[in-house]
Amino acid sequence: MFAAELAGHQAIRQRLLDRLQTGRIRGTLLFAGPEGIGKRRVALELARRELCFRRNACGQCEGCRMVMGDDLPFELPNLLRIVPEGKAGVIRIDQIREGLDSDHQPRFSRGVIEWASLAPPVGCHRWILVEEAHRLNEASGNILLKTLEEPPADTHFILVTHRPEALLQTIRSRCERIPFAPLGPEEAWAVASRNGWAEADRPRWTALGEGTLRYLDEAAFRRAEAQVEAWLDLLGGRPFSEAGGALLPEKDSPLAQGEQLRQPLELLLRLLADLARIRTGEAPALEPWREVLESLAAQGRDLRPPQEAALDSLRHLPRNLSPEPLLREVGLALQ
Numbered sequence: 001m002f003a004a005e006l007a008g009h010q011a012i013r014q015r016l017l018d019r020l021q022t023g024r025i026r027g028t029l030l031f032a033g034p035e036g037i038g039k040r041r042v043a044l045e046l047a048r049r050e051l052c053f054r055r056n057a058c059g060q061c062e063g064c065r066m067v068m069g070d071d072l073p074f075e076l077p078n079l080l081r082i083v084p085e086g087k088a089g090v091i092r093i094d095q096i097r098e099g100l101d102s103d104h105q106p107r108f109s110r111g112v113i114e115w116a117s118l119a120p121p122v123g124c125h126r127w128i129l130v131e132e133a134h135r136l137n138e139a140s141g142n143i144l145l146k147t148l149e150e151p152p153a154d155t156h157f158i159l160v161t162h163r164p165e166a167l168l169q170t171i172r173s174r175c176e177r178i179p180f181a182p183l184g185p186e187e188a189w190a191v192a193s194r195n196g197w198a199e200a201d202r203p204r205w206t207a208l209g210e211g212t213l214r215y216l217d218e219a220a221f222r223r224a225e226a227q228v229e230a231w232l233d234l235l236g237g238r239p240f241s242e243a244g245g246a247l248l249p250e251k252d253s254p255l256a257q258g259e260q261l262r263q264p265l266e267l268l269l270r271l272l273a274d275l276a277r278i279r280t281g282e283a284p285a286l287e288p289w290r291e292v293l294e295s296l297a298a299q300g301r302d303l304r305p306p307q308e309a310a311l312d313s314l315r316h317l318p319r320n321l322s323p324e325p326l327l328r329e330v331g332l333a334l335q
């Protein structure tokens with residue numbers, strides 16, 4: 001993790017604040033938008049206002065600092081954070097019902113439903129933050145839904161996700177959706193340079209990140225960079241056994257293996273989209289790789305088979321498949 005400050009989203013933050021002060025925030029909000037743009041930070045800012053000694057989320061006082069470090073608490077007097085747990089990375093039903101962690105030990109002082117039913121002090125709010133809400137499964141989603149149907153006054157659920165389509169339809173229809181747009185390239189780079197990124201990396205960091213902060217962590221960025229190079233090599237005809245290594249899941253990652261395939265497959269789709277753009281005379285979005293993309297585009301290969309293979313793999317990313325055969329198959333579609 002990194003200690004990025006909250007950047008951008010001025011209009012949304014102002015609107016939420018106005019509504020909070022005039023009592024016009026509905027029970028359940030769904031913060032939807034690309035991964036790594038600060039949706040959770042905006043949610044935490046709401047909870048922070050009431051922890052702040054100055055009551056304005058100043059970011060300087062002891063109260064604010066409780067929710068600003070890398071090590072965010074799971075429970076505070078006015079805030080509960082529900083996050084996916086365990087290797088499978090799901091939000092389980094006993095996390096919601098009894099408030100247990102992945103070792104079945106109490107994570108919270110009580111279950112989420114019970115926690116939500118406690119009335120906050122007059123003039124205060126209680127916030128229940130469901131991070132990566134697409135990781136709710138059917139059982140945990142359904143039990144949460146019951147609470148969403150009758151939210152207590154001044155208690156607010158905020159569901160945060162970059163994959164709203166993966167939520168139960170019944171949950172989505174209970175929520176007011178707040179759509180978040182990516183940060184501007186200047187906004188994103190301003191955060192990066194404050195976090196120590198050097199100007200030399202700027203073009204590739206900006207192109208790969210697409211207005212998100214998901215590559216603020218250097219290892220994550222280098223990995224994405226290596227994956228782009230690997231696909232370009234494969235597109236150029238190198239065999240998977242030589243060039244495919246960077247695409248394979250890492251053994252020590254906290255993410256399930258199947259979930260680790262999402263990024264390389266999405267990068268492949270972006271490269272293929274760029275090849276199509278170049279053929280119609282447009283500039284590639286991944287501008288720093290323009291030269292090699294242009295030479296690949298000139299080869300005139302059919303882009304549909306690899307695109308279909310990548311889309312198909314993304315649709316069927318099961319939790320525990322063995323990823324290598326799947327990637328090889330996508331790699332074969334490139335030959």
Ligand SMILES: [Zn+2]
Nearest residue numbers: 052058061064
């Ligand atoms: Zn403060």
